[in-house]
Amino acid sequence: MSSRPVLRVRKSGAVLVAALIAFVGTVPLAGQSWALSPLLLIPLAVLAWSWRAGTDVYPDGLRVRALIGGSRVPFSRITEMAPDERGRVSALLDNGNVIRLTGITRENLPLVLRAIGQPVAPAADR
Numbered sequence: 001m002s003s004r005p006v007l008r009v010r011k012s013g014a015v016l017v018a019a020l021i022a023f024v025g026t027v028p029l030a031g032q033s034w035a036l037s038p039l040l041l042i043p044l045a046v047l048a049w050s051w052r053a054g055t056d057v058y059p060d061g062l063r064v065r066a067l068i069g070g071s072r073v074p075f076s077r078i079t080e081m082a083p084d085e086r087g088r089v090s091a092l093l094d095n096g097n098v099i100r101l102t103g104i105t106r107e108n109l110p111l112v113l114r115a116i117g118q119p120v121a122p123a124a125d126r
Contacts, residue, residue: 022042073091089104
């Protein structure tokens with residue numbers, strides 16, 4: 001894949017802000033006792049996940065990123081990208097597997113398709 005993505009799609013910034021608020025709110029509780037200090041790991045994990053998780057769009061494929069690891073999928077293996085009933089988009093691969101595209105929703109799917117030069121179908125009744 002190319003070295004620079006054409007588009008980076010991430011989760012809503014609200015998750016990042018909520019994780020920061022949860023971390024700040026947990027500090028006084030964790031400061032009461034050493035036994036409670038591992039509680040700080042929960043908002044830190046959510047913070048790291050919200051910062052890292054998403055889908056990077058390259059001219060020749062996608063890279064779906066999670067908290068730990070990720071996967072690269074060339075467009076030649078993707079047969080279809082479609083939203084589910086909750087508006088989250090998944091990619092159907094040529095071998096029958098389905099990959100959820102983190103951060104891509106029904107609303108920003110046309111932006112992703114335009115970034116890779118694919119035609120965008122008119123919006124159907126939702």
